[in-house]
Structures are given as structure tokens and as C-alpha cells.
Amino acid sequence: MNKRDSGLRLWLRFTIALFVTVLFAFPVYWLVAISFKSPEEVYAYPPVWFPQQFNFSSYLTLFRDGDVWAVWNSLVTAGISTVLAMLVGTLAAYSIVRFRTGGDHLSIWIISQRMIPPICVAFPIFLLYVSWNLVDTYVGLIMLYTAFNIPYVTWMMRGYIQDIPIELEQSAMIDGLTRWQVLRKVVMPMARGGLFATAVFTFIFAWNDFIFALILSKSEVVTYTVKVTGYFGSQSTFWSKISAMSVLGVLPMFVVVATMQKFIVRGVSMGAVKG
């Protein structure tokens, strides 16, 4: 800490930092707090800042009624589509970078698919899914999320793969590896940071999707985002159920980001080639 960070400046820094932290953390806290409140506390005015006791009844209701399956549905669709999109997108990116597949323009063309507002294609996709009997199925949502995420993965991984010095791959091939082994033993470890970062974002995209999940599900494969909105009734709104469901929906994100954080930080490739 240097001299200028003393006294008033230091205080100012801490105050601003605290303010920003509270600003971002408060909604999350409020969400968690409501999920543990009793019905009276939810509606109390002035608001109850801390629940008097931890009331698990909202969670119990969700488990008893089987509503938590919505979180499972989200996990399955987001998880499997992330794996598929990563697989296809990474291979596509490798092909574009190393074999110049599609010349200079293919990657731009691919990412342009991402620029279409999803709502524009919602209706045609719904009709297509009806005729294919894919509405309200895992396969339907997984296919959709995979298709939507492949451009993103291709685009991101293209950048990470471009950063890998080609000599590393050539050296490995001379040393006796096949192209597939090079992918596994050189490209994957070299792009590890990028792979995890991209996978996290891909997962978040699918996890947070609402519009397609709403249109393409009825009763079987309902994701948690759709389920939450189902609690907004015309007669009454179940705030504690909504917040409990939302907490369950946020938890996997916390776990994913917390465990992947160290991989998201790049810098694994330093020292490979004298820069």
C-alpha cells in the first residue's frame, strides 16, 4: 500500500467499495431472505430485514409437490447442450483455424447467427417442433440450446486456438501423435482456460433461457425459469415459493462459477514461446 492510500483516501475507497458491494449483493440477499420468511414477514410493513427464524416450509413445499424437478430439467438441458455445443463448436473452431475451413468468412457467418433476435425465430421453431413432436421433450430443448450456443463456442474457441503456437502441434505430430491425439494432449491443455470460461458462459446462456423454454414446454420438461413465472397467479402471488425456487435456480450458478473461477483466469500458455 503506498502513501497516498492513507487517511481520507483510504476511507473513501472503502466506502465506495462497500456501497458497490451492497448494491450488487442486496438483491441476492433479499431473495434468500424472503425464501426463509414466514408469510406474515413477507408482507410486513415496514419490511423485515432479517427473518426471525429460518422457515423451510417454502422449500419443503417445492420438494413435496415435485416442483424441484424443474431445476433438474434445467440442469439436464443446460448441461447436455453445453457439452454438445462445446464439442461441436471447439472442433469447428479448430478446423477453421488450422485448416482454414470456409476461408476468411465462415467464422463471421457463424457468429452472425447469434445476432438474430431469438424471438424472430421462436414461431417457426415452434411449428417445426410441433410437426417433429419435439415440444415438451429434453431432446427438443437440448437441440435448440446446442444450436444457439455453437456459434458462440466456435467464435470464442477460435480466438483461444489462434493463440496456441502452431509449432506446439507440429512438434507433437513429429513426436508421434495423430491429429486427434494432438487435440487431446496439446490443444485441450493449452486452451483449458478458454474452454472452461466458454463452457461457463454457454451453460449460463442455456440456464437463463426463458422464452424458448416457455414456448416449447407444456408440463413434462418445464425448466425452473418457466416454473418461477408459474407462481405469479392472477389471484395471488406466492412470493416465498418464487424466491425459494429462484434460490434453487441460482445455487448451481454459484457452484459453477465458484469451482471454475481459477480456470477462467487465463495465463496457462505463458512460457511456451518466447514472446
Place this chain on the structure above:
Amino acid sequence: MPDLHLDNIIKNYGDNQAVKGISLEVPAGEFLVLVGASGCGKSTLLRSIAGLEDISQGTITLGGRAINGLAPRERNIAMVFQSYALYPYLSVYENIAFGLRARKFAEADIDRQVHWAAELLDITRLLQNKPRELSGGERQRVAIGRAIVRDADLYLFDEPLSNLDAKLRDGMREEIKRLHERLGKTFIYVTHDQIEAMTLAERIVLLRDGRIEQAGAPLELFEQPNNQYVAGFLGSPPMNFIEVSLASGYMTLPDGQQLSTQAAVADGSYYWGVRPEHWSHDDNGSDTLQASLEVVQPTGSRSYGTFYLAGTHVIAELEAHALQWSGKRIALTVDMASTALFDTQSGERVG
């Protein structure tokens, strides 16, 4: 140990021909250096031998087996890259063991081989380090270790020393030469540095514009260059060229000074090539020219003097204390027997 034959190798990049029909025999155990200015096709040729580039035409035969259709891993070749190409996520040990693991060696063999190579290159103490913790010279040793740890038919070096600083380069050069003597394997070494080529090679192949200008032992190329390009490329400082005209046993410089010559060539104008070391200052010598000494660069043991002679600058190697003549017009004696004459049109050496 197998011989390498290159038969009329051609490599096209679109309309651009990088290698224009190169044929070469490399006997087993030879230290061959491919040298040339950038863009001469030397690296392309090396990468074609390694299988990193597909050749457009021709045949590469290693030990009687045509290898130009094979994937790099099927050629049993080892290569050292200019950028070292070390895997940053693996330790030095694992970097060296990489090729052995790829070829499914037993763990005990891998361990023995890695330690043998590490000891040879004096990097045993670094085996557990990651590449980023190493200096440039140490990384280069690891890269060489990774190549020699495998019993390959051919060892390729693509400008391995160009990323090192001058002092380190001199040391590594000596080590690579010693390594070749110990291993007795075929080395093919690419460089743009004529000093590296001269010091390392048993045979130099000087390339220019995708073709072989001249191939031969280093001193053969140095003393009997086929043409002006080869003469100018090898040697530092380079050979001086002065346009002269020859008539009835006399050579006339543009400023009118004359020398008698024994050269058996037709009368006419030529480029006269004189290496710096073939000039000397001798007031009483025969074959003497007058020239003004403009700049003197002492190197300790010798000095390099830049003279203004007949409308051009020539560099001459003089005695250590040449500084005393700086700015003066002095006598320069030429060792006529060591000079060369080149055709002004084709650049071929004629005498």
C-alpha cells in the same frame, strides 16, 4: 542408418513457387546446413522433409523408403524448432518424455532415456521445472533434449539459435557440433547466419530463390564460389566487388589505377571480388593501389578499414594499430592470386 535423397522437390504456394526443383543426397551421419537469405526456401524444404508441408512434386526417400506421402509421425524424424515449442503445462521431464510416451515406451526406458539426454545437455537439475522458469538457453537445451531422446533417423534444426543472444549462441553452436560428433546421426540444420553455416556444417547447401546456388564443404564454397552471390553471402565482412575492365593483361579500375593480372579471361569488363583479408598495407609491395582510409574499426586483434577506392567503398582487414592511418591516402596491396572475377551479366565466376 539411412541416407536421405531429395529428388526434384517442388513446392508451390498458389502461384508462388517456394522450392523450384531441388535434388540433394544426404549420406547418413552428415551434418548438412541449409543456408540462405530469408525467403530462399530453406525452411520450406526442411518442413517438407519433416512432413509439415506437402510437396507439390518430387520424391523424398529416407533409407530407400519414399516418405513424402507419410504423416510426420510415420517418418521417424526429430525436429528442433526456433521457438522451442515446449509444452508450458508439462515439466521439463515430461517435455522430454513426450515423444517417448507418444510411441508407448516402457516407463523404465523413458526414465533412462530422459536422464541420459538431460545429462548430455546438462539440464538434470531442471527436470522438475516448468518451461516458464527457464532461461532462453535452458529452454533451447530442453528442446534439443526432446529431439535427441528419441532414436530418430534424421534430426532437423530450424534456426534453433536465432532467439538466443550472441554469447549464448556461440556456446550452443559448439555444443550442437559436439552433439553431432557424439551421436553420429544425420543433422540437417537451417540457418540464415553464414557464420553458423560455416562453423557447423560438414557440407553447406546455399539456397537462393528456391534453387541450390552451390553445395559443398564450407571452405570450398568460401574459396571457390561458383558465382558472385555465393562469394558475397559467405564471409564477414563480405567480399568487396569493384567493376573493372581487362585488356591485354592489365586490369583498369574506374579511377584509372591499373594492376597487371594473370587471369585467363577475355578482354572486357568484370566484377572483381576481393575479400577483406586479401588486402594489406605495404608501401613497397607490388600489386598496389592507392586509396584513402575513411573509417577504422578496431576489433582488438585486427582492424577493419573502410577505404574509398575507385568510386566505391571497400573494406580491408588491417593490422590492429591501423588507426594511425585514418584519413590518409595509403598504399593497399592485393593478393592477386586470391581474388576472383565475375561476369557482369550472369554473376558466374570466370577467373
